[in-house]
Amino acid sequence: MKQKIFIADDHPLFLKGLKGFLEENNFDVIGEAPNGNLALKFIQEIEPNLAILDLDMPGMSGLEVAKMCHEKDIQTKIILLTFHKESYIYQQAKSLNISGYVPKDYAVEELLDCIELVSKNETYLSDRILSEKAVVNTGIKPSNLTPSELKIIRYIADGLTTKEIASTLFVAERTIDKHRSNIIKKLDLDKKHNSLLIWVQKNKEIIY
Template sequence: MKQKIFIADDHPLFLKGLKGFLEENNFDVIGEAPNGELALKFIQEIEPHLAILDLDMPGLSGLEVAKMCHEKEIQTKIILLTFHKESYIYQQAKSLNISGYMTKDFDLEELLDCIDLVSKNETYLNEKILPENLSGKLNDKPVNLTPTEIKIIRYIADGLTTKDISGILFIAERTVDKHRSNIIKKLDLDKKHNSLLLWAQKNKEIIY
């Protein structure tokens, strides 16, 4: 029995190519949509085995569609496709029991591997999302962090921005940035963009 798959993406050429590839590999593409609202409507009515959704779509994002399906306990397994490699977005997807999360620069064979694992009730995470070359190691506990720095790194792990943290702690944004710089120095992280965010995401279990 062919596995029934629904696909949604706001780029017509990508959607057409994805449909053709899936059908060539013996999958039954039973529907497609150019935006999140139509995708949600179809999934709610049909409940296909699997839905492959673009994360960034007009109306509702793939993540918002997944959230609503999760709240309504719809059993359709969802794979998100995206250009975003930030781990905090993956953490949001993980909290919604997303079955697969892949960047759009995937190899076609990789998508088949992802579908195969998802069909076996396993999850698939594209290895490009969580870089391994961070200076902070998984088992290293943060040392010499002040109580405020610990609060800030927890907020960062939850995906909050400098502006968000500033509002919560009632301190200036430049003060938050100063704390971030101090944390990066204490953890001996690279100074490149998002290094602290990625470290915090990978090490949540030792900062809470």
């Protein structure tokens, strides 16, 4: 019986290539999505055997999709593809019961082995991730941030959404959004979606 697989990535060429690669290897790709929101909707409705998700996607990241699936007790096994090789990001994924974590630039070499292990209810972690060390990508220190802003990026590091942070701090979501905008400006980050999340993941060791 073929594995029923769902795939999601915001790069059309990569998504097309991934679908072709899986179908050539006798897997049944039953759906695809260009962002995290559509991915979560599909997984909730269909519950495929396996979902292969890009970590960085518009709307919701692969980790955020996995977090929602974990909270809703959805049985779909999730494999994350990413260019991030830092081991501490995997630790966050592990807490959400991610079944596999594969570097995107080595997907062709490793993905089939990953799927095989995951299909046996085992976990696959690329050796390339364990060999990497987190690299701080900016000289800007959290000391530039106010206590409230620092608290918020710590919540982000713990995987909380804007809504969850607002609820925890008993403030409106728009207040958290304003803080996030100020933090992004102070850290001189791109204004694209997930830029702050990526910075937090890469600098996690200096924000606590």
